[in-house]
Amino acid sequence: MTRKRRRLYTLLLALTGLGVATALVLTAFQDELVFFYSPTDIAANKPAPGRAIRLGGMVEQGSVQKLPDGVTKFRVTDTARTIDVTYKGALPDLFREGQGVVAEGMLAGESQFNARTILAKHDERYMPPEIAKSMKKADGEQQHSTGTLLK
Amino acid sequence: MIAELGQFALSLALIAAIAQAILSLVGAHRIDARFMAAGARAASLQAGSLAFAFGVLLWSHAQDDFSVRNVSENGHRLKPMLYKLAGAWGNHEGSMLLWILVLAAFGAAVALRGRQLPATLRARVVGVQGLIGIGFVLFVVLASNPLARMFPVPFEGNDLNPILQDPALAAHPPFLYLGYVGFSVAFSFAIAALLEGRVDPAWARWVRPWTLAAWCCLTLGIALGSWWAYYELGWGGWWFWDPVENASLMPWLSGTALLHSAVVVEKRDALKSWTVLLAILTFALSLVGTFLVRSGVLSSVHAFAVDPARGVFVLVLLALTVGGALTLYAWRAPQLKLGGLFRPISREGALVLNNLLLTTACATVFVGTLYPLFLDATQGRSVSVGPPYYLRSFTPLMVGLLVAMAAGPLLAWKRGDLAAALQRLWVALLALLIVASLTWYVQGGGPWLALVGFGLGAWTIVGAATDLAERVRLFRVPLSSSSARFANLPRSAIGAAIAHAGLGIAVVGMTGSALWQSERVLTMQVGEKVEIAGYTLTFDGVHKEPGANYVAERGAFRLQRGNGDGLGTMTPERRFYPSQRTTTTEAAIRTTGLADLYVVIGEPDGNGTVVRVWHHPFVPWIWGGAIVMVAGGLLSLADRRLRVGAPRASTPGKVAANVVAADA
Known part of the structure; x- marks a missing residue:
């Protein structure tokens, strides 16, 4: 086999690999991207029902209710809007009222969210960048509309 | 006082790194033995000063010296001694000090142990290690000094994050860094080869043990981390496709590819320019990993509070290192002499396929990890890419890799016979079918992925055994003759078969735990x-x-x-x-x-x-498989030193500056 031939084969093989990978990535992206929503985002632009999303915000003070059979209900807020969350299972160690939380699951009804997983953090001082951003955004909007200064 | 000595040692290390880079590179350019020897001594000095600084940090943690800010932020009097010491690297500043210590230690190791390397190549490798060292020591001195004092001195420390007070996690960062940073040697060898304008089988033989050692450590580090996540986090999972986990997986994938392509350079003097590129990319991915973990730009379940300013510093270092290396590659790689020819169906061909699949898999992980960052920057939308994405993009590629993995070693170099190789794999095929039908029977149909996973696990394990059986001509010659053949097999061949079987074991573990829990x-x-x-x-x-x-x-x-x-x-x-x-x-x-x-x-x-x-x-098979893989790697590593012409510690007094391997 000549050098040119070999190069052609290698190139073809590499291109096929790249093509397959791109196809795999694109189809996977189409179905499996999980978008992040704050309660305000959900009110403004409702995600399609049955689509997995991530909901992030603060666990509202005094909202955590523990029901029998390991079900927990609480409210997630970004200071502007609030949404009810139901979750069955053990909560991560750093799940607390007044602390940031990210829940993955689906929207069920107007302002009801069924969480499949509650993402834990390892560090109390850590705030996921999305939450920090959405809190800041909600703060800004509220300041704008009511003229009060939060924080 | 002790902490100030440590700070002094840090500054000394910076100067030593500068001297190491300049003396070695200039010495190699001028072929001046005195310059090169001075550069090697500077490398030892850099490693020695950093070891001293790290020792000071360990000492301060052991002594609960809360006047050192790092100790007061992570220490506590009541903490058991193991975690007092682990506290030294269980935080940003201390772990970066460990990072540069490992980097300098590898540089010094090449300077001291690499006696059989051509003098200029060795000096260039040491010099490039020094260049990387300058950047990162500067980072530690300027932006993340672990030995800085604080006043007033608190009576009690803040304690190490309790979730990190764990034996597996105490060992996780050192191994991970030995792996990450160990790839810097392969990188430096690649840059040195580009500067020299020469890549040959001898080069590959020198690069391979370093890469293999780094690979073993990284494999162990990843396994320890995932084991820790499994038993400590209490979520019942062992891998979450989290950015921080992906950060260690990407260099592992490309490092594995590098190990295999270096074999082709060594045995067949082909794929040279690709191997050099892979060495650059592997270390680049290690730096990307350091950046992702240290900057906190990505939301991660493993993230700790971070300082964004430091992320920018690491990003600049990353851009300089990778940008410089790739520019050099674009300029010099076309001048490398072209390698030998081979047919697509051959051992080389199989290794090319291995490289394609591994790098493509690495690319899918890269895209999945960084896409959220890209989308956030361009459209301001936050997304996360979760396990289903990887199941659909990464898993099919791994399936392809496992299928090819059993057949590859059975193909001959230059031109192989695929039909004959597959014929010899009939036992493996039988094992695949039996395991798949057993799985089908046990779960009564069920997810087809379980059939594929268990079947391929069996295929890989039995395929690896077939490779060894073929080499000793088991059952075709008398058993005594087979065992004599086995004793004569190169350890690297046995090591490779063991590592392949280890992956098969781990795949069975992953499949079982994912689908049958x-x-x-x-x-x-x-x-x-x-x-x-x-x-x-x-x-x-x-x-x-x-x-x-x-x-x-x-x-x-x-x-x-x-x-x-x-x-x-x-x-x-x-x-x-x-x-x-x-x-x-x-x-x-x-x-x-x-x-x-x-x-x-x-x-x-x-x-x-x-x-x-x-x-x-x-x-348990997941970690069992990982340990088997590391054992295979270590066995293969043990082979290198015993082989004629392979790196061997030279005896004192022996003039060995320019020995070129005997069978090069």
Whole structure:
């Protein structure tokens, strides 16, 4: 086999690999991207029902209710809007009222969210960048509309 | 005073790194032996000063010297000694010091142990290590000094994040860094080869042991991290496709590809320019990993509080290193002499396929990890890419890799006979079919992925055994002759077969734990029973138990097989660390080697205690497989030194500056 031939084969093989990978990535992206929503985002632009999303915000003070059979209900807020969350299972160690939380699951009804997983953090001082951003955004909007200064 | 000595050592290390880079590179350019020798001494000085600085940090942590800010932020008087020491690298500043120490140690190791390398090549490798060193030592001195003092001196430290106070996690960062940073040697060899304008089989033979050592450490580091996530986080999973985990997986994938392509350079003098590129990319991915973990730009379940300014510093270093290396590559690579020819169906061809699949898999992980960052920057939308994405993009590529993995080693170099290779794999094919049909029978149809996973696991393990059996001509010559052949096999061949089998074992573990796990979540009261996978657990209540620096709520569960004999007690804990007002979950795990029973308790509330019980079939095989892989790597590493012409420690007095390997 000549050098040119070999190069052609290698190139073809590499291109096929790249093509397959791109196809795999694109189809996977189409179905499996999980978008992040704050309660305000959900009110403004409702995600399609049955689509997995991530909901992030603060666990509202005094909202955590523990029901029998390991079900927990609480409210997630970004200071502007609030949404009810139901979750069955053990909560991560750093799940607390007044602390940031990210829940993955689906929207069920107007302002009801069924969480499949509650993402834990390892560090109390850590705030996921999305939450920090959405809190800041909600703060800004509220300041704008009511003229009060939060924080 | 001690801490100031350490700070002084850090500054000295910076100067030594500058001297190391300049003296070595200039010396190599001018072929001046005195310059090059001075550069090598500077490399030892840099490693020595950093070792001293790190020793000072360890000492300060062991002594609870809270006047050092790093100690006061991560130390505590009540902490057990192991975690006092682990506290030295369980935080940003200390772990970066460990990072540069490993980097400098590798540089010094090449300078000291690389006597059989051509002098200019060695000097260039040492010089490039020095260049990387300058950047990162500067980073530590300017932006993340672990030995900085604080005033007033607090009476008590803030303590190390309790979730990190764990033996596996104490060992995780050192191994991970030995792996990450170990690839810097392959990088430096690649740059040195580009500067020299020469890549030949001897070069590949020198690069391979370093890469293999780094690969072994990285494999172990990743396994330790995932084992820790499995038993400490109490979520019952062992891999979450989290950015921080992906950060260590990407260099592993490309490093594995590099190991294999270096074989082609060594045996066949082909794929040279590709191997050089792969060496650059592997270290680049290690730097990307460092950046992702240290900057906090990505939302991660493993993230800790971080300082964004430091992320920018690492990003600039990353851009300089990778940008410089790739520019040099674009300029010099076309001048490399072209390598030998081979047919697509051959051992080389199989290794090219291996490289294609591994780098493509690495690319899918890269895209999945960084796409959220890209989308956030361009459209301002936050997304996360979760496990389903990787299941659909990464897994098919791995399936292809496993299929090819058994056949590759059976093909001859230059031109192979695929039909003959497949014929010899009939036992493996039989194993695949038997295991797949058994799986189908056991789960009554069920997810086809389980059939594929278990079947391919068996295929890979038996395929690796076939490789060895073929080499010793088992059952075709008398057994005594086979065993004599086995004794004469190169260790690298045995090591490779063992590592391949290890991956097969791990694949069985991953498949079993992902698809067959069962889970029960319930609120239990004292005396209640829960059944799972044929076991019965009776809840005996929770009592308080003091620990070294925590108070544990220890639950007790009596374990029975069905309603039969007692199998003892399982005691999951929740540990409350008063110093950080934090609670951690300690799972109780009972393993049979084939499956784990896994119990965690949650917070007690009015209705009882939330209990989560898992049955994880095959999960111990994941780490068992990883250990087998590392064992295979180490065996192969042991081979290199014994081989004629392979790197060997030269005896004192022997003039060995320019020895070129005998069989080059």
